[in-house]
Amino acid sequence: MTGTEALLEYLTKFFPIFLFIFVALAFGVATLLVSHFVQPRYPEPEKLSTYECGAEPFSDARMPFPVRYYIFAMLFVIFDIEVIFLYPWAVVFTKIGVIGLIEMMIFIGLFIVAYVYAWRKGALEWD
Amino acid sequence: MTEFGLRLAISLTQIAAVMGIVVITVLLLTLAERKVLGWMQDRMGPMEVGPYGILQPFADAIKLFFKEDIIPAGANKFLFTMAPILCLVPAFIGFAVIPWGPNQTFEVGGVTVRPFIISDINIGILYILAFASLGAYGIILGGWASNSKYSLLGGLRSAAQIISYELNVGLSIVGVLILGGSLSLVSITDAQAGGFWHWYLFALPAPQIFAFVIYVISAVAETNRVPFDLPEAESELVAGFFTEYSGLRFAFFFLAEYANMVLVSCVAAALFLGGWNAPYPGTIMGFIGLPSLAWVENTMWFAVKTYSLLFLFFWLRATLPRLRYDQLMRFGWKVLLPIALGNIVVTAIAVFIYQQMK
Numbered sequence: 001m002t003g004t005e006a007l008l009e010y011l012t013k014f015f016p017i018f019l020f021i022f023v024a025l026a027f028g029v030a031t032l033l034v035s036h037f038v039q040p041r042y043p044e045p046e047k048l049s050t051y052e053c054g055a056e057p058f059s060d061a062r063m064p065f066p067v068r069y070y071i072f073a074m075l076f077v078i079f080d081i082e083v084i085f086l087y088p089w090a091v092v093f094t095k096i097g098v099i100g101l102i103e104m105m106i107f108i109g110l111f112i113v114a115y116v117y118a119w120r121k122g123a124l125e126w127d
Numbered sequence: 128m129t130e131f132g133l134r135l136a137i138s139l140t141q142i143a144a145v146m147g148i149v150v151i152t153v154l155l156l157t158l159a160e161r162k163v164l165g166w167m168q169d170r171m172g173p174m175e176v177g178p179y180g181i182l183q184p185f186a187d188a189i190k191l192f193f194k195e196d197i198i199p200a201g202a203n204k205f206l207f208t209m210a211p212i213l214c215l216v217p218a219f220i221g222f223a224v225i226p227w228g229p230n231q232t233f234e235v236g237g238v239t240v241r242p243f244i245i246s247d248i249n250i251g252i253l254y255i256l257a258f259a260s261l262g263a264y265g266i267i268l269g270g271w272a273s274n275s276k277y278s279l280l281g282g283l284r285s286a287a288q289i290i291s292y293e294l295n296v297g298l299s300i301v302g303v304l305i306l307g308g309s310l311s312l313v314s315i316t317d318a319q320a321g322g323f324w325h326w327y328l329f330a331l332p333a334p335q336i337f338a339f340v341i342y343v344i345s346a347v348a349e350t351n352r353v354p355f356d357l358p359e360a361e362s363e364l365v366a367g368f369f370t371e372y373s374g375l376r377f378a379f380f381f382l383a384e385y386a387n388m389v390l391v392s393c394v395a396a397a398l399f400l401g402g403w404n405a406p407y408p409g410t411i412m413g414f415i416g417l418p419s420l421a422w423v424e425n426t427m428w429f430a431v432k433t434y435s436l437l438f439l440f441f442w443l444r445a446t447l448p449r450l451r452y453d454q455l456m457r458f459g460w461k462v463l464l465p466i467a468l469g470n471i472v473v474t475a476i477a478v479f480i481y482q483q484m485k
Contacts, residue, residue, distance in 0.1 A: 016138040016246040017223050017254070023142050024219040028212040028379065035375040040195050048200040050275040051370055061201070061274045069287050072456070076290040079464075083297040086471065087253065090304035093475065094482060101479050108472060115464070124460045126453035 071123055082111050133238050141245045145222050153385040154184040160441050167445040188378070196374035199274055206272035211372070211379035214265030217258040218386035224251035225393045226313045228403050228426040243403075243426065244313055251312040252300060255394060256293070259349070262383065263289045266358070269380070270368035281367025284452065285351060285358030291459040292348040292355075298467035299341040302474040303327050303398045306335070312394075316402030323406035328399045332481035333474040339399045341467050343439070346391035348459065350384060352440055354447040357455055388440055389433065396432035403429040 050061065089096075089104050118124055158173065158181065165172030173180035198207055228243030241247070248254060263286050270282015306327050307315040319325050327335045348355035351367075359367035369380045396402060403425040405411075410421040450458070 012134075013246060013248050015134070016142070017220070017248065019135075019138050020142050020220050020223040020245065021216065023139070023146065024216045025212070027146065027219075028215050032208070032212070032375060032379075035192050035196065039193055039374060042195070043197075045200070047197060050199045050201070050273065051365060052276065061276050061279060062271065063276065063279070065279070065283055069283050072287050072291060075460075076294060079294050080290075080297065083294065083301070086298075086301050087304060087310065090301045090471075091308055091310055093305045093478065094308055098479070101475060104475065105472070108468065112468065115468075119461070124457070126456045 068126060075118060075123060078114070079111075082107075082114075129236075130238060133236050137235065137238065137240055138245065141242070142223075145227075145245060146219060149219065149222060149386055149389060150382075152389055153382055154188065156385050156388070156437060157187065157381075158184045159437075160444070163438070163441040164445050167442075191375055191378040194374035196376055197371070199371045201274040202371065203272040203274070206268050208376070210265050210269030210272060211376040211383070212265075213268065214262055214383040215379045215386070217262040217265070218383040218390060221255045221258055221390045222393070224248060224254055224312055225390075225397060226316050226402055227429060228422045230313060230317060231422065243422070247311055247313045250310050252304070252310050252315075252394075252398075255390070256297060256300075259387070259390070260289070260293055262387065265383070266368050269372070273368075273371035275371050277365045277370045278368050281358045281364045281370065284364075285368055288351070288355065288357060288455065288459075289349055291456060292345040292463075295341055295345040295459060295463045295467050296349065298464065298471065299335075299338040299345065300398065301471045302333065302335045302338045305471075305474050305478055306330060306333065312397050312402070316397050316404065319401040320404045322408045323401065326399065326401040326404070326406075333477040335399060335470070335474070337466055337470045338474075339395070341463050341470070342395055342399065343436070344463065345459075346395065347440065347443060348455070350387045350391060350440075352384075352388070353444040354449050355455060356449060357452050388437060392433045392436035392440075393429075395436055396429060400432045402432075 049056075085107065086104070089100065089107075093100060161183070162172040162180070173183040176182040176186045198204060223245045224247070226244050226247075230241065230244065232239050232241050234240070266289070267282040267286040270278040270280075270285070273279070303315065304310065307318050309315055309318075315327075319327060319330070323329060324331075328339050329336075351358050358364070359369075364370070369377055372380060405424060405428050410418075410424045412418060412421040412424050
């Protein structure tokens with residue numbers, strides 16, 4: 001199979017996916033647009049002010065937030081990449097024999113070392 | 128060129144059918160949830176619109192369609208408008224790789240059609256996981272763009288919760304991948320044919336019972352459902368990230384949440400419960416001599432499995448109280464993650480030993 005044919009085959013398989021993405025987007029945008037033209041619109045300052053238990057909103061709403069969220073986001077990135085490495089290994093697991101098993105056990109061992117380190121450092125505590 | 132046109136028409140028909148089924152299922156779910164919750168609390172649920180309230184979801188949809196769409200003062204207009212779409216699209220397009228029925232084909236004008244499979248790409252699960260994570264962007268952008276404190280906090284909570292449990296979903300699936308040897312949902316489902324003891328939930332040498340439980344718990348957390356509905360905890364955050372949303376944009380977030388529920392149930396059914404395979408070998412239709420109608424039975428089994436899982440969502444909502452946020456994070460990172468990792472190691476060793484014995 002030549003490169004062009006392979007690319008063509010690839011695109012044929014993914015064509016319905018792209019079509020689906022396009023249709024879903026079109027559905028969302030079109031419904032919002034139609035609704036935009038049929039709905040009433042009577043803006044007034046009271047209605048447009050954000051909800052804050054009925055009181056006047058004070059201070060900036062985009063306030064600082066705890067750094068905890070950031071730490072969990074970083075932990076997620078690290079661990080999720082490790083999970084992604086497990087995927088190709090799992091798919092070919094039955095074909096790569098004992099070498100594959102041992103190598104992945106070492107990899108998962110490293111994963112566990114990182115996990116225990118994060119735990120002991122208190123990165124997994126919320127408060 | 129005509130072949131391309133034909134393919135386009137076939138794909139569009141399939142996509143329209145799937146999106147129609149999903150939207151109708153969501154409408155049905157909104158009613159079913161209120162009815163089930165009502166019955167579990169010894170109430171009747173909605174009874175006013177139509178006989179036994181069956182027209183309630185349509186009334187809700189029409190009402191939301193014609194409601195005023197308020198953009199609060201100080202909101203980022205572009206992001207505020209984009210966020211619901213960004214939430215809705217990933218929830219829909221995951222359905223592109225779900226096998227709804229048997230892998231049969233027929234010819235239309237020289238083009239081979241697989242009626243129950245929109246696309247059989249070899250990275251099906253990866254595709255679903257990737258786009259499911261994109262939904263978090265819609266939530267956090269919607270929360271930030273609203274210019275409201277409740278929305279911001281709800282969006283942040285939701286994002287942290289989704290990524291934490293995303294990890295467990297990813298890990299719990301690895302066991303199935305070892306057994307199935309593929310990332311395509313079609314081949315994984317095909318490999319589970321021949322009775323419920325071949326489903327990966329029960330299959331030897333490594334039943335994925337722990338993985339299934341982790342998957343279901345994480346799926347509930349990822350779709351922000353009770354008991355993990357912290358991002359929209361009414362008592363603390365009003366409505367969380369969609370506090371400021373109204374009209375159709377609110378409906379989009381709602382639709383996305385329910386479509387996500389349907390999607391995770393479909394994936395769980397396909398990965399762990401054998402997808403469209405019946406719990407007995409073959410099909411009854413094939414047994415009584417009507418193999419051409421076997422697809423009815425198969426798609427019915429897929430629907431039964433998906434709806435049972437969806438019922439579980441409602442059941443949990445009626446039974447369990449909400450967790451505290453630190454409990455939620457601790458449970459995800461310190462309980463589910465080690466179990467999921469252990470499951471991978473045990474599955475790998477069990478499959479390896481089983482292979483050597485053969």
